[in-house]
Amino acid sequence: MEAQSLEARMYLVVQGQLDMEGALTARDRVGIQDFVLLDETTETAFLSNLKKRFSEDLIYTYIGTLLVSVNPYKELDIYNKKQMDLYMGVNFFELPPHIYALADNAYHTMLTEFNNHFILISGESGAGKTEASKKILQYYAVSCPSTTLLDTVRDKMLMSNPVLEAFGNAKTLKNDNSSRFGKYMDIQFDSQGDAVGGHILNYLLEKSRVVHQNHGERNFHIFYQLVQGGEEDLLHQLGLERDCQHYNYLTQGECAIVSSINDKNDWKTVKNALNVINIDETDINHLFEIIASVLHLGNFHFESNSKGQAILNSNAELRWFSSLLGVNAETLRKGLTFRWIEVKKDEVLSPFTTDHAIYARDALAKAVYGRTFTWLVNKINESMENTNSTRKTVIGLLDIYGFEVFNLNSFEQFCINYCNEKLQQLFIQLTLKSEQEEYEAENIEWEPVQFFNNKIICDLVEERHRGIISILDEECLRPGDATDLTFLERLEEKMGSHPHFVTHRLADKMTRKTLERGDFRLLHYAGEVTYCVVGFLDKNNDLLYRNIKDLMRQSKNAIVRECFSSMDPDSRRRPETVATQFKSSLLKLTEILMAKEAWYVRCLKSNESKQPGKFDEALIRHQVKYLGLMEHLRVRRAGFAYRRRYDVFLQRYKPLCPATWPHWRGEPADGVEVLVQHLGYLPHEYKMGRTKIFIRHARTLFATEDAFERCKHELATRLQAKYKGYKAKGEFKKQKEAATKIETCWRGVQARKEREKRAWAVKVIKKFIKGYMTRGEAKSTDNSEYLAFVRQSYLNRLKDKLPKTVLDKTTWLTPPAVMTETSELLRKIHSRLLVRRYVRGITPQKKAQLQLKVITSNIFKGKKDSYPQSIAQPFEKTRISDQDINVKVLQMIRNEQIKYSVPVIKYDRNGFKPRPRQLILTQTAAYVVEEAKIKQRVLYTSLKGISVSNLSDGIIVFHITCEDPKQKGDLVMQCDHLFEFLTKLSAIANKQNAIKVVQGSIKIEIQAGKESAVDFTTGQEPMVYKGKNGHLMVVATRARAR
Ligand SMILES: Nc1ncnc2c1ncn2[C@@H]1O[C@H](COP(=O)(O)OP(=O)(O)OP(=O)(O)O)[C@@H](O)[C@H]1O
């Protein structure tokens, strides 16, 4: 019931994603995604679910937060970028099970809880551990925030894999890419979640593989990669042939070429990777020299002489080896064929047998390769190292060689399987055992789940003084003839009755048949393994003759020199044995892991033949059993996925309940109770322990966590709003205070300014008054400013009121007393200025006219009444144009230039009858013309005088010399343009002085000797008539305009 309802709830959660990845999720509903939700917890139901999912390529299934993975042996399209994006930041149960979900959850838990984690990937050889660890690393490489700098760190982490796999992985019968070393890698993250560095710990490389491979297996990949993929030049330089068959160390397994492995391509990848992880050209060359030298060493061939002493016959190989590593060939030859014994400080050479020589050769090959591998790991660590000292959290990835059983199992399998026992023990400690112990300690009602605790096997191997490793070490160190067989005997003695230990001698009849005499069998948690003791002592001792070590220390190859110089050359103490070193390093590893939060990936191998789609039920059932998956499931189902101390739980989730937020005053446990009630936890979903709350299903917690995330945002928004309000208020207050302050200051400044202004004004006014009062006195301090003011103000006013024309004499501004003199000067200057301006504006025509006007003035000014009115009348050039003069007349006077013509009234000499005539002035004479007739020609020479009256009339009298018979007497005319006419005449004939202005009467000569007169008077109307006295009477008005 419960499981169903949970599933239904989970389905709802998954619903959200259905639309996005509908197809995938729908397919993933095959079977059940989490074994915890299985109806029954039998092995059969477990396997059937696994199989159902496997047949749909659904290789991942959860047991709570543990991930079970079944090796599909084929590429699945579930590791692409899209999938990675899908799983980023999504809660565990919201999407189908995936290695990315586990990686992502570990990452986010690390970020929120700021603690360290590790992912334990276990499973037997070929189950997919290394693949899983690579997928996790790739996921972090893609999903973590990135910068250029971090990208290089990331590249290095990713690229460390192909390099380490080339040097540390090999094809075995179980796995074409079997890890032959243990690897624990810490990925370091900074507080933002950026991957900023990495560190690798390596564990016990299976060095024996360098010199020996079982049938169907290969040496480490790098050898084949170099021989197959190495460039011609390189091979030539290293003295290698492109033929694996040529090398003893590559051919023992008789499968140098494998279809599933592309050595040529891998070679390129590795070379590129070596560059990425910052190994320089020189070191890369040294590395290849080492690989090549090991291959040459493998071809060293020893023969026996007649005395049974070994002789090295491979001169070419010896030369290559010594030249590649830069060591002395003869010393090496001696080192490999003689034992150097120290007798009382002398060195004595004792010849080897061929077996011995081969042993020494192989020991050298293993040592060189093994140490180079460690050097490589250190180099990678250097390049991934993060030197920044800020606090970091880590996620550790443990990918160690898996449990393995071969037909012939040796010391290496013993170590590998022991390691797997330790990891299983760690798993038990962290899950089954501690979990159940905790329930007891916390008083949680609990039905203990039975499980197999492999501690007994761990003890059997590692217990001090009594364990197999101790006994092996004792045999190795024991003086006398210790051999592998004596070691077996010692084991039998000590372990005789141990339920997990059997030998041929100890076994019952049935079992004995399956055991050789030199075997011992351990009943591991994962199954029985029969180990052959041959080689145990040697491999555990891992001895290298001292003279060979000394030789290597002098190598010209920097890597070899470094690798061999790290040990104290003179140490007489035996180094720790291999098994003991391994034991201690596993102990350290356990400590490292125990300090971190664990996540588990359990890898299952689907079949032995590496076939895709094949679900070998028996094989998988076996793995499910020994990996303790059923027990884990039972504990999970019965138990609780999550627990936290009350105070920690309350502290984190208290914002979710009004009663606990912001403070809970009572006991934390009560607060938690109130909180979970508020959150609607059902009674079976949690239990209250003594110090902790236990939550049964992870998804309950995830729901709470989701609510917390939402609430955090709301809270953050609220806090933000509050804070903003608070800040704004503070800011406002500050601004207001500032404004008031500024205002006060400003008012003060203004008031001060006002006061100063007033004081100044009083002073100025006083001074002004005093100045006014003393303005008439001589300049003194009292009146100087006032006077200056008066002067300035007068000048200012004057400036605007200056006369605009020369004639304007009236507008000059009356000056104050002090300015009288200045004003007069200015006036003169100004009038001069106006005159000058006026004069400049006069045209030549006007000038000529003015000159005429001057003549007029000279003659008439003050003499004739009508003169003033005439001044403003401009003179014309002529008053009769040439067109208006009769042609005949023009004809007659064509030799004389006409200067001026004007219409006149001519009065007859007899009777004074008025006659209109034209008067034409030429250069020499004046002509009186009537139409086409010239009535009279008056030569200027005969014109002795000209008379006009002083009144305003227009009468002109020409006095003509009468001796000239042709002349008719004086000429009396009236002309409207009197001044113009007479002025022109004066100018033309130079007659200024001949013109007389007469008062009262002008005497005229009518004929030679006969006189008359023109009498002038003034009257109302202008008139001209003949008087009774026979004179011509002229009445002029006083106000005559003309
Ligand atoms: N998720 C997977 N998808 C496809 N193939 C896989 C997957 N996991 C493993 N394999 C296949 O199985 C092979 C063995 O896997 P892997 O090398 O990871 O095993 P292992 O557990 O590390 O073994 P060992 O203990 O020997 O190192 C891989 O080379 C690959 O062909």
Ligand SMILES: [Mg+2]
């Ligand atoms: Mg592996």
